[in-house]
Amino acid sequence: MSVKQISVFLENKKGRLAELTEILEREGINMRALSLADTADFGVLRLIVDDVDRCVAVLRAAGYVAQVTEVIAIEVEDRPGGLHRILKVLGAAAINVEYLYAYVEQRKAAAVVICKVDDRGKAVSALQKAGIPSISADVLKSL
Amino acid sequence: MIWDTDYETLPRDDLAKLQGERLCRLVDVLYRRVPFYRRKMDGLGVKPLDIRCIEDITRLPFTTKDEMREVYPFGLLAVDLNEIVEIHTSSGTTGKPVVDAYTAGDIDIWSEVMARTLATGGTARHDIVQNAFGYGLFTGGLGVHYGARRIGATVIPISGGNTKRQIAVLQDFRSTVLTCTPSYSLYLAEAAREEGVDLSKIGLKAGFFGAEPWSETMRKEIEAKLHLLAIDIYGLTEIIGPGVASECDRQDGLHVFEDHFYPEVIDPATGKTLPDGEKGELVITTLTKSGTPVLRYRTRDITYLDRRPCACGRTSVRMHRVLGRTDDMLIIRGVNVFPSQIEEVILAVEGVEPHYQLIVERRDQLDELEVQVEMNERLFSDEIRNLESTERRMEEMLYGALNIHTRVKLVEPKSIARSEGKAKRIIDKRTI
Numbered sequence: 001m002s003v004k005q006i007s008v009f010l011e012n013k014k015g016r017l018a019e020l021t022e023i024l025e026r027e028g029i030n031m032r033a034l035s036l037a038d039t040a041d042f043g044v045l046r047l048i049v050d051d052v053d054r055c056v057a058v059l060r061a062a063g064y065v066a067q068v069t070e071v072i073a074i075e076v077e078d079r080p081g082g083l084h085r086i087l088k089v090l091g092a093a094a095i096n097v098e099y100l101y102a103y104v105e106q107r108k109a110a111a112v113v114i115c116k117v118d119d120r121g122k123a124v125s126a127l128q129k130a131g132i133p134s135i136s137a138d139v140l141k142s143l
Numbered sequence: 144m145i146w147d148t149d150y151e152t153l154p155r156d157d158l159a160k161l162q163g164e165r166l167c168r169l170v171d172v173l174y175r176r177v178p179f180y181r182r183k184m185d186g187l188g189v190k191p192l193d194i195r196c197i198e199d200i201t202r203l204p205f206t207t208k209d210e211m212r213e214v215y216p217f218g219l220l221a222v223d224l225n226e227i228v229e230i231h232t233s234s235g236t237t238g239k240p241v242v243d244a245y246t247a248g249d250i251d252i253w254s255e256v257m258a259r260t261l262a263t264g265g266t267a268r269h270d271i272v273q274n275a276f277g278y279g280l281f282t283g284g285l286g287v288h289y290g291a292r293r294i295g296a297t298v299i300p301i302s303g304g305n306t307k308r309q310i311a312v313l314q315d316f317r318s319t320v321l322t323c324t325p326s327y328s329l330y331l332a333e334a335a336r337e338e339g340v341d342l343s344k345i346g347l348k349a350g351f352f353g354a355e356p357w358s359e360t361m362r363k364e365i366e367a368k369l370h371l372l373a374i375d376i377y378g379l380t381e382i383i384g385p386g387v388a389s390e391c392d393r394q395d396g397l398h399v400f401e402d403h404f405y406p407e408v409i410d411p412a413t414g415k416t417l418p419d420g421e422k423g424e425l426v427i428t429t430l431t432k433s434g435t436p437v438l439r440y441r442t443r444d445i446t447y448l449d450r451r452p453c454a455c456g457r458t459s460v461r462m463h464r465v466l467g468r469t470d471d472m473l474i475i476r477g478v479n480v481f482p483s484q485i486e487e488v489i490l491a492v493e494g495v496e497p498h499y500q501l502i503v504e505r506r507d508q509l510d511e512l513e514v515q516v517e518m519n520e521r522l523f524s525d526e527i528r529n530l531e532s533t534e535r536r537m538e539e540m541l542y543g544a545l546n547i548h549t550r551v552k553l554v555e556p557k558s559i560a561r562s563e564g565k566a567k568r569i570i571d572k573r574t575i
Contacts, residue, residue, distance in 0.1 A: 007525030009518045011555045037527050041552050044527055063557055065518045069525045098526055116525070 002120065003073045004052045008045040009065040012038060020045065023062055029055050033114055035101035046101070048114060069116065072123060073135040076111040078104055083113060086132060093126035095119055146262035147255070150402050151457045158458065162405055163196040165430035170194045170203065173436060176221045179214055180438060200405065200428060201416055205439045211381060212239040219435040222246055227434055231282045233380040241381050243282070244434040250289065252431055256386035256400045257290020263391045264349030264374045266320050268295040273318035275327065276354070277303040282384025283354055287322045290386065296320070303327065306334045313345050321350040325357040325365060332368040347371040353378065353385055356465050356483050360490030375464050381440050382427050388462055393454055396461030403431045406462060407439070408448050411469050422447045424469055425462065443469040473503060473569065475510045478547050482568050488540045489516055500559045505573040512549045514541065517556050
């Protein structure tokens with residue numbers, strides 16, 4: 001259920017994101033999901049990629065500050081109320097969601113939610129108890 | 144290690160007597176041979192015979208950098224040009240350079256005070272001194288060179304810059320002593336780390352750093368990253384170059400080699416001499432130089448003096464590490480701010496390397512100070528609110544230290560221009 005996410009510090013400057021995606025293209029690194037959180041001055045890019053170790057190495061070599069964070073990946077039914085069902089479970093277990101982002105997996109008619117919580121172990125067991133399917137890192141890679 | 148026990152541990156009464164004799168001789172020479180000083184003394188109504196002991200120094204005129212520039216190139220020469228064996232000048236980036244012309248005797252004094260400097264950190268005959276101060280008109284390179292030669296150590300005159308080569312030389316020659324600017328030492332450490340070189344394996348034992356202001360926190364970082372004893376050294380071209388003062392291994396203030404360079408601290412506004420312990424502008428008189436001696440030179444460096452005995456055994460007065468510059472001092476909303484204060488705060492925040500820049504702007508008649516700090520991996524978080532709270536925490540600490548509000552902005556690593564010499568820390572965009 002736990003997957004590795006790469007977080008990258010970016011300044012809010014023209015073309016800064018494109019410089020990064022250019023590196024990933026050149027290195028043949030495929031992004032599975034991403035989100036960009038920003039303030040007036042800077043942003044944090046969060047990435048799920050097919051090759052975490054190489055991606056981090058490549059970004060650090062290019063001078064970026066990059067960090068690996070453990071997050072959880074959850075499969076959500078692609079229909080109204082899909083996400084709400086998960087948040088209810090987490091809320092009932094008193095787990096805080098720090099941030100989340102989602103993408104739709106077209107081949108499976110399912111959505112994948114990437115979620116950073118304050119207590120990962122507790123979140124995983126609460127979700128399992130509620131019968132909500134989670135996705136392993138390997139499965140995520142192959143999607 | 145004390146290089147010259149006779150002079151460096153002279154009882155203070157004997158030292159004052161020696162200084163008085165040397166001052167009398169100096170004033171006599173300057174009055175006779177340098178029209179610039181004769182005019183200044185006449186202007187104040189002071190004659191050489193009025194000066195009988197070192198305390199009489201307060202009756203003598205000051206010398207400013209601007210005055211030294213006005214008499215460029217040879218207006219301060221106190222000997223025939225034939226006697227001069229070497230010339231150095233200040234960089235001249237802000238106007239005409241200041242000329243320091245040395246007789247053979249002056250070079251001998253310079254070698255002596257630089258030997259004293261290098262000996263404070265234990266430099267001896269068997270040491271290999273990697274001298275990364277620039278060679279040339281700048282006094283840093285040759286000053287260290289002469290001192291190391293006087294001791295009999297091996298000098299590697301690699302000069303400044305060319306970082307890859309510096310690292311190769313460090314590894315290949317196993318340098319035991321490093322001399323450069325403090326900011327370059329960290330640049331070097333960072334470059335070595337990127338190349339996978341373990342500096343703890345080199346065998347460096349001491350580093351002598353100067354030519355720009357630095358802080359106690361920066362010293363700790365240098366000592367941790369370069370695995371050496373970091374000694375703060377002080378000097379300036381207008382006086383002789385490096386070799387005016389140096390810390391000892393107690394690292395508690397810089398011993399001024401006051402048998403050659405007499406220090407005073409004055410109130411920069413009134414010119415009045417301040418008591419020991421009070422912060423003010425450092426003023427130096429060269430007691431023994433013959434080529435271009437200087438009376439009461441206003442250094443524009445802010446410090447204070449401490450005449451209490453030092454545990455190392457030297458009897459000389461100690462100056463606190465330079466706290467700032469009377470001319471680099473920023474006045475923001477009426478508050479005096481020294482970049483060194485800001486540096487202390489930034490360095491106190493764990494994990495932040497001293498790569499910062501201060502940007503001053505005036506918006507709606509109000510000065511705003513933005514402090515840009517480079518991001519690093521220990522400081523980074525995937526959560527925006529943690530990054531924002533880091534900024535707020537630094538702002539609060541800065542407010543505590545400076546009593547003005549600042550705006551801290553985290554920027555990407557290496558986005559602030561690095562220089563291999565002096566670090567450019569301040570961008571003042573105000574048009575007043």
